[in-house]
Amino acid sequence: MNVAPSPPPPTGEDDNRNSRTSAKTPPSSLDSLPSSSPSSPILRGPIKLTARSCLYEICTKSHWKRPVFTCCSEIGPSNLRSFTYKAVVEMIEGPKSNTVVECIGKPQSTKKNAADSAAEGVLWYLVHLGYPKKP
Numbered sequence: 001m002n003v004a005p006s007p008p009p010p011t012g013e014d015d016n017r018n019s020r021t022s023a024k025t026p027p028s029s030l031d032s033l034p035s036s037s038p039s040s041p042i043l044r045g046p047i048k049l050t051a052r053s054c055l056y057e058i059c060t061k062s063h064w065k066r067p068v069f070t071c072c073s074e075i076g077p078s079n080l081r082s083f084t085y086k087a088v089v090e091m092i093e094g095p096k097s098n099t100v101v102e103c104i105g106k107p108q109s110t111k112k113n114a115a116d117s118a119a120e121g122v123l124w125y126l127v128h129l130g131y132p133k134k135p
Contacts, residue, residue: 051119082107087118
């Protein structure tokens with residue numbers, strides 16, 4: 001009869017020592033992030049980037065004004081409120097090149113989700129224009 005040897009007794013070391021060595025460091029910029037669905041938050045290490053934070057980062061890197069989010073509509077009873085937000089980004093590329101991008105998001109149950117929905121639309125447009133541009 002074959003008997004398997006018993007595991008060695010614990011040595012006091014952390015049993016999760018492999019997780020420390022295999023932990024991934026977050027990328028330093030959006031350029032190194034894998035492309036994912038704009039409706040889901042982007043994973044960056046332990047931090048999830050929302051569409052709004054990605055849009056803020058692109059605007060900062062491109063030296064544009066900060067995006068402006070405004071509530072277009074707020075409908076429904078207080079317990080079933082629906083919010084619709086608009087995102088506006090002013091893209092200044094040079095002394096004579098000025099483009100304004102406006103996007104209205106889908107109605108959402110929270111203001112944060114409504115603003116993210118509008119930001120997703122702007123991000124979709126910017127990605128199709130080739131942003132963020134690599135230096």
